[in-house]
Amino acid sequence: MALIVQKFGGTSVADAGRIREVAGHIAWTRQNGDEVVVVVSAMGKTTDELVRMAEDVSSVMPARELDMLLTAGERITMSLLCMALAELGVEAESFTGSQAGIITDTTHTKAKIVEVRATRLTEALSRGVVPVVAGFQGVSTTRDITTLGRGGSDTTAVALAAALAADRCEIYTDVSGVFTADPRVVPSARRLRQVSFEEMLEIAATGGRVLALRSVEFARNHHVPVHVRSSFTWEPGTWVTEEDLSMEQPIVSAVTSDVSGAKVTITGVPDRPGVAAVVFRALADNAVNLDMIVQNTSVEGMTDISFTVGRTELGAARAVAESLAAEIGAREVLVDEGIAQVSIVGAGMKTHPGVTAMMFETLAKQNINIEMISTSPIRISCVVRASSVDDAVRSLHEAFGLGG
Numbered sequence: 001m002a003l004i005v006q007k008f009g010g011t012s013v014a015d016a017g018r019i020r021e022v023a024g025h026i027a028w029t030r031q032n033g034d035e036v037v038v039v040v041s042a043m044g045k046t047t048d049e050l051v052r053m054a055e056d057v058s059s060v061m062p063a064r065e066l067d068m069l070l071t072a073g074e075r076i077t078m079s080l081l082c083m084a085l086a087e088l089g090v091e092a093e094s095f096t097g098s099q100a101g102i103i104t105d106t107t108h109t110k111a112k113i114v115e116v117r118a119t120r121l122t123e124a125l126s127r128g129v130v131p132v133v134a135g136f137q138g139v140s141t142t143r144d145i146t147t148l149g150r151g152g153s154d155t156t157a158v159a160l161a162a163a164l165a166a167d168r169c170e171i172y173t174d175v176s177g178v179f180t181a182d183p184r185v186v187p188s189a190r191r192l193r194q195v196s197f198e199e200m201l202e203i204a205a206t207g208g209r210v211l212a213l214r215s216v217e218f219a220r221n222h223h224v225p226v227h228v229r230s231s232f233t234w235e236p237g238t239w240v241t242e243e244d245l246s247m248e249q250p251i252v253s254a255v256t257s258d259v260s261g262a263k264v265t266i267t268g269v270p271d272r273p274g275v276a277a278v279v280f281r282a283l284a285d286n287a288v289n290l291d292m293i294v295q296n297t298s299v300e301g302m303t304d305i306s307f308t309v310g311r312t313e314l315g316a317a318r319a320v321a322e323s324l325a326a327e328i329g330a331r332e333v334l335v336d337e338g339i340a341q342v343s344i345v346g347a348g349m350k351t352h353p354g355v356t357a358m359m360f361e362t363l364a365k366q367n368i369n370i371e372m373i374s375t376s377p378i379r380i381s382c383v384v385r386a387s388s389v390d391d392a393v394r395s396l397h398e399a400f401g402l403g404g
């Protein structure tokens with residue numbers, strides 16, 4: 001008998017029919033003799049609709065209240081799913097994040113899980129009851145309701161799997177696994193049978209939203225095998241696991257893209273020691289997460305500093321940059337929202353020279369200009385115009401021979 005955490009994403013529970021089908025799958029898993037803990041997302045686009053409702057009444061949207069509102073989405077699903085399970089004769093009980101023992105820090109809208117006290121879930125399991133947990137939420141160390149950032153139900157699922165020492169965590173979604181590229185952008189993308197935690201971290205961090213980044217960090221740190229699969233076909237999908245060193249590593253496993261960023265440039269920055277430190281300290285103190293950073297070679301003692309940030313943090317980044325520019329005597333602050341990032345990820349590139357050259361040549365052939373570059377041992381990312389990012393993904397996918 002295995003203990004399995006099964007997480008169902010928004011499309012998987014979008015309406016009554018889907019919820020009944022998911023209940024059927026849970027009942028079937030139990031009939032097979034396995035124990036199940038279920039994690040659910042909000043139905044369909046509910047979270048987006050709740051955000052829109054908040055925007056309609058307020059430009060301020062206090063983060064504490066936004067969190068309280070957004071957690072309602074997952075609560076609807078959890079109770080409906082328990083009712084659908086009751087209909088099938090399966091005893092189930094719903095738990096909010098707080099009731100499930102998901103303790104977070106106090107950072108509203110992107111809280112981090114600091115501890116999982118899953119005693120109520122283990123107690124339910126011992127009574128033969130299926131616990132159904134609202135994903136994406138927890139309770140802070142100061143007892144306020146928090147959310148874990150968009151896509152955070154994946155993180156709830158993997159964190160519970162780790163805390164309960166589950167045998168595996170199954171992430172059910174609207175595609176049949178992790179693909180060599182977003183199948184909606186590249187129709188010929190191929191499903192990967194296995195992907196390592198390291199590669200999946202890079203894929204998730206660069207726009208492959210099929211798994212939330214934090215969930216992959218959790219899975220790697222706590223050695224939780226994750227199976228990403230479809231709740232529409234129920235076929236076996238992609239295993240995200242420890243690196244299998246016996247297998248030859250593909251040079252490039254996946255191509256990803258991210259259109260959620262923006263570029264901020266501070267021009268005419270005096271080029272003297274300590275100035276960059278002042279800039280990035282101020283951004284850090286205002287909780288602005290940076291991605292890429294480029295500093296131009298200085299001309300006549302002046303330089304330009306550019307960095308990219310998520311668009312949700314653009315307002316804060318711009319405000320900090322503008323007040324700093326005045327303070328350090330820089331010329332001006334420019335904001336560019338028309339950028340996107342395209343990345344290639346693959347463990348094999350560590351040992352294969354020439355991958356960068358091939359990426360740049362491919363983009364050049366498409367007449368796509370590269371504006372910024374960043375790399376890790378197993379990833380190369382380029383900032384390009386947002387309007388050409390899908391072409392960039394498709395041409396790289398083909399150039400590296402990833403198609404089916």
Ligand code: ADP
Binds near residue numbers: 009012254
């Ligand atoms: P859920 O609501 O189930 O959490 P998400 O929308 O968060 O689903 O994630 C699934 C989506 O991720 C897919 O519909 C697909 O368009 C997108 N996606 C992006 N990159 C990839 C990839 N490399 N492999 C699979 N899906 C991807």
Ligand code: ASP
Binds near residue numbers: 010042151152154
């Ligand atoms: N409902 C939340 C969101 O849309 C969390 C999730 O689905 O994982 O971001």
Ligand code: MG
Binds near residue numbers: 009209210
């Ligand atoms: Mg998701």
